[in-house]
Amino acid sequence: MSQDIIYNAQLLKGVLPMLALALLDEQESYGYELVTRLRAAGLTSIAPGTVYPILSRLEREGQLTSRLQPSHSGPARKYYSPTGLGLDSLQEARNVWASLSHVVDATAMTSRDRAPAPELP
Template identity: 45%
Template sequence: MDQTQLLKGVLDLAVLAVVRGEDGYGYDIVRRLRDGGLADVGDASVYGTLRRLYAAGALTSYVVPSESGPHRKYYGITPIGRDQLARQRDDWHAFSSILDGLLDGPAAHTAQGASA
């Protein structure tokens, strides 16, 4: 299955989840998303998401000077971002539960009930 369309719908959630525990700069966030299993995530998509979340107040940013190369812009989650993350996480769990039920179908629930 092509995950590109699925990823577009959940990239905000994934980025907020990645920066929830530790601030990060753009490429570091891309790397963490890829290490977490989103191998097909594009750099441009993540950078656009970071800018959008920052503009919405879900992320804060600050610049850290670097002695070897350009300064890095770090992003951290704000209280607004934590609220958004909690809401989207709950929405995701509810949606994935519904979809699991559709994919499993009524036969799977009948079979599970018979074996219980």
């Protein structure tokens, strides 16, 4: 069996900004480096064309800041890091994810283990 994990595109679309902010909070990165880090985290089939629009949107919204760094192997690289607003958004996203994952775990992941609901009189 392949180690690649297939993710629902809509679910992934909803969590990628949070994942990008979280990884950039740990270490500023340029776009392709972030793609590599996401792949290393388990999103093995994530494409650069998926990540770059998210970085652009987060920067446009003021959640990321960027700086150009000369590169010895080609054009300058654009390094991203979260702003205060981005860190606030990250914390809010983490809180929402924690609540949602609790509901999913309590409902969908254990539904076979739960006793059936009692019948109403």
